[in-house]
Structures are given as structure tokens and as C-alpha cells.
Amino acid sequence: MTVVGEAHLMSTPGSAATQLIALAAGALLVTSVLMVWRRELSAQVRLLTVQGVSLAVLAVTIGLSGPASARAELLVVAALVLALRAWLLPWVVGRRLRAGVEAGDAAREDGARLNPTASLVVVALLATVAYLVSRPISEAVAAGSGAAVSGPAAFAVPVGVCMVLIGFLLLVGRRRAMSQLIGFLVLDNGIATVAFLTAAGVPFAVELGVSSDVLLVVLILAVLSRRIHAQVGSTTLDSMTELRD
């Protein structure tokens, strides 16, 4: 799968920045695929941490290789990404997970709708789709006159799109409340990846708002999953079918 995302990166003469971007993008893609493969929820939380670090590396690299005017802002954004996505969010999810396991909830995603092999095949298909739909994006960004990122960065865009699609797969394919939460975070990391690769991140005020929104959504979902567990006795979302027409 990584080959799909990095084919163009490898073909360009590699400066250190290009190689770092390729490394970070590769790490993001590999961790996303591993999330589909692994069923252990605590392993998925560790993978989320790795993704957060990779995203921060991506932000720092793009910041250092871009124009000096935007450098300071991107370094602050990278610190924010590191604090939020590599530490705070995995910590919140992990804490809720441990509390749930202590209260008798399962530590594994046991009710997934697809077995590991089938889901990896689906991931391969999604990677292809991601590559196809990102083509207009990569080309437009690479051809742009005011592009902050060098050409090679734009061609890693399929990695971000693929992460968004994998996030969807985790959301619809998993039945544990915590698995859905993790799927949402992969989706969100994918969007952040696309933002860094295509536009060197969104404006700082917007980035701040987006980060706090994501943090609050995760906190709310953690609280809701605790209440659901207390009321229903499990967090398998199959038990939540009272509301229908």
C-alpha cells in the first residue's frame, strides 16, 4: 500500500526535506493500515500516538522548508499537533479504555463486520480510490504559483485521502463505541495530513478552533460511552437499536 502513496516521492531527487515528508507520510499510512489489522484497542491507541508524532514531523518539515514568514506559525502549529494528537487525545481515549476494561468492557474489537484479510483487501481498494481522486488535487497544488509546499509534498496527498477513507472504514466496520471513536480520530488525522500537504495547514486561528472542537468531541464521546456502559451494560453499538421507524 505504501508503494501507491510514495511512488512519486521516491522518483524525485531527494533533499532531506523530501525524504522526511516521505517518511512521515509513509508512517501515517502504515499506522492507518495497522489500525485496520489490529483488534487490540490499546494497540490502536499506541498507533494513534505514532500518527500524532508523524503529523508533527510533517508540520515541522513543511514549516522549515517553506518561506521564512510562515515558519514561526507552522512551528507553533506543530507543537499544538504534537500536544493534542500525540499526547492528549490518545491519553483521553486510553484512559477511557482502561476504565471501561476495569468495569468489565471488552478490550478487543470483537464484533467487527469484516475479518482482517477482507478488511486489508478493502484497504488496498481504498488506497487505489484515494490515489485516483487525489490526482486533480495533487496536480493543482503542484502547479500552483503560490504553493508553499514543494512539488513532492503535493504528491503525498493520496496518503491523507486514504487515511480519511480508512477512518470511514473503521467507523462503519466496527461495533465497539471506542473503535468508532478511534476511527473518527484517524479520519481527522487524515484531514490534517491533507491540510499540511496541500496548503501548509489552515490559518492559525482556524487551526486553534478545529483543534479545540476535536478535543471537545472526543471528550463528549468518552463521557457518552461511559454513560452508555453504565446504562446498557456494554458498549457494543448493536445493543443500541431502540430508535428506529
Place this chain on the structure above:
Amino acid sequence: MTALLLVPPLAALLVGAGAATRASALLTRLSGVLVSAVLLATGTALLAHRGPVPTLGGDLLRADPLSALMLAIVGAVGLTATWAGLAPRRAADEPRAADEPRAASRAERRYAALVALFLGAMAIAVTTDNLGVLWVAVEATTIATAFLVGHRGGPRALEAAWKYVVLGSVGIAIALLGTVLLYAASRSAGGATLSWTRLVSGELPLDHGLVRVAVGLAVLGFATKAGLAPMHSWLPDAHSQAPAPVSGLMSGVLLAVAFYAILRVRAIADVVLGPGLVRGLLLAAGLGSLAVAAALILRQRDHKRMLAYSSIEHMGVLAVGAAVGGPIALAAVLLHLIGHGLAKASLFVVAGRVLAAEGTTTIADVRGLLARRPDLAVPLVVGMTALLGFPPFALFFSEVAIVLAGWRAGLGWAMGLTVALLLVVVAGLVRATASMVLGPAHDEERAASGPTPAAGHGSDRGPMTPLVLALSVTAVIGFVAVPVGDVLVRAAAALGLA
């Protein structure tokens, strides 16, 4: 004039913070009404303002006529829902000494603060020029309403809240991806910006392929939040489980603001790509929503869910209207937003009172309301008449205008389908309402089982004035060409499409 832009968010922040503390039980009780009134007053003042468009902080806050109108709508609908949703002074389930002022409980304070936060976020969403800030504000409403949906507790409310937050956040994440790509497009074109005015000005040579992907994703994302098919499945659950005033706020305000976001994105697509792409998307979503609503209203057994599906139906009409485009259809869309918001907020409050009085939301279990409880039956019937689009109510004029404009724009087949689906909806709603309202006053079965306990569902009585006001406004607004017609035309022109 520019200082006015700061009033709604600041008022929401101060009142919300005040309501969250133990300082004043009265402030906690009236916080929603207070913030809504401020929003309505600010919106009206901005509408009356002529001259240059007030802006503040670069592209942060800006109120063109469309923003001002939306602010007034948010205020008016919020006022209807929060004022009518005030419980009577003495809560039925909490007896207390008459002379002892009761401090607001923790749940009440949280509820009041979240409603204020919700209204403040909506105010920022409609008065910002920055698409990123618009996104953040719309997502903030998911956060504010998550606990409001689950306010009543219990497995059903929690299930609704979980689905609502997951689906809402994922849907809106798609819109964020679209927004990010629009920013990338502007950056590649040499002027990195998320300012709506700059993006529609046409001065940036935006890449067509990139804008096409970005606009498609943004419309899809905001359509999830607006409850358009096929991403509507959170809406009936959330609206039926939330407390009645919150259902009214979500239906009349949240859906309207999400739809407003679609209108803004649509304007960018029109300038860069021409109307084709968004028209196709909106037409498909609109007709799909109408079909889903028609199919599910016909066999609906729960009257709050029925109202929720009616919201999907009206969002469908709005999407069809926006797909038609042009000055007449867009003015009609805005009139429809006003009429639907006011009528639906009133109806949700009445539905909450029916639930409290009868202890059930099952249509078949409610009989003879007109004979037993005319104070519930009359607003229910009047509100339904407004919602169904009978004259003289505003929705009649807006629906007729949208269909006629669509016909003239060469979308005859779509308009025929719209009218047919609307008739199905009318049949379903009329049948359900008639079965609830008509019938003998005394039901032997009910008399035998004794009065139904109403605990936990709020009160079955409340102020009637806001309902009367809201429904009268819906009734007369279609006839008031000046200044209403003028305001609608100016607001539609602000989109640059008229």
C-alpha cells in the same frame, strides 16, 4: 455599526457564564430568552442599516444583508423556542415552599449555559466571513447540543446523542476537508485566504478541478448537518429524544444555519465553475429528502419523529429552491427558512406539552385533544396548517414561488415530483393530526387506567404568547411586501446570484 457585530457573541458568552453559576436562578431561567432577544434585536438593527457592509477584524466578522437576516431568524426562532419552552414557575415534580426562592439545580444551570453557547455559536456562524470560522462555529453547535440531546438521560436519549455526535462530527469533518481544499486552491492561486468575499470576488484564478472537489465535499458535509438525505439518519433520533425546546432550536436554527453554509459555498461554485455541479447535488439531495420524508411520514407512529421527518421534508424543499437559484427562488428560500423555523419551533414546544400531558409520543394513544385540551389542540392545528403550506401562511407563498421559478428555469419534471411528494406529506400529516385532535373527550379505556403520570417530561403548560406571536408572524409575513420583500431581495442579492 461595526461594534454591533460583537454584541451577539459577547452577550451569549456573558449570559452563558452567568447562567452557569449559582448567582441568579432568574438569569439561569431566562438566559435563552435573553440571548435570543439580543440576537433578534441585533439582526434587525443590522437589517435596517444601509450603506457599507459592517466588518470587523479583517475577515472575522461581517454582516451583509443575508447575515443580518439569518441573525434575525436565529433570534426569532430561538425566542419562540426558549420563551415558549419556559416551564411554569413551579416545577411539577419538585414541590417546594412557596416563599423560598429555589436555586437552579446543576442540570438546569448546565442546560441554560449550553443553550446560550449554542445560540452564540450560531450567531458567529452567520456573521463571519471566514469559512474556517464558519466551520468551527457549526461544529461547536454539535458540542453544545450533544448533552442537550442526552439531557433527559436513559438509554434511548444516550443512543440518540451518540449517533448524533458521531454522524454529525463525521459529516462536518467532510465539510472541513472541503474547506481545507478551498484554502489550498486559494493558496495555489497566489492569495491564501478563507474569506468568502475574496473567494466569490473572482479575482483569484482558482483551479477548477480543485474547487470542484472542494465544493462537492463542503456541500456534502454541511448537508449532513442540514439533515438532507441520504445523511439524515441522525435527525429523527436526535429531534425526538431532545427536550422539546431543544428540538425546536435544532430544527429551526441549526438546520437553517447549516443550509446557510451551503448557500455560501454554492455562491463560490457559481462564480468559479458555473451553477451545474451544485445544482445537481442539491436537486438530488432535495428530491431524496422529500422522498424519504414522504415515505416515513405516511407510516409514522410517533408524533415527535413525525415532526422531525417534516423538518427533512422542508430542508428538501429548501435544497430544491437553492438548486433552482435566481432572485425569486432564493428570496422564496429565505422566506421559507423564516416560516419553517417559527412554525416548527412552535410545534415542537406543543409536542413537548402533549407528551407531558399524555405521557406518550405515540400518535394512536392521543385522542380527542380538541375536546379535552383545546389549549394544546388549537396551536397544534394552526401550526400544522402553517407547516403544510396552506394560505395565508408564509410557507404557501415560498413553496409556490419555488415551484414556479423552477418551472420557468426548465426543471419542470423536478417540480412535478416535488409537488407530488409534498402532497403525500400533506396527506400523512393531516391524517395523523386529525386522529390526535378529533374524537370524543372521554375515553373509557383511559378513564379506567387513570391519569397518565407525566413526570420527567417537563410541564404540559407554558406561556402561550410566543406561540401566538410566532404563528401570527408566519401568517402575515407573506403579505408584507415592504419591508419584508425588500429585505429578502437584498439578502438574496448579497449572495451575488440575483
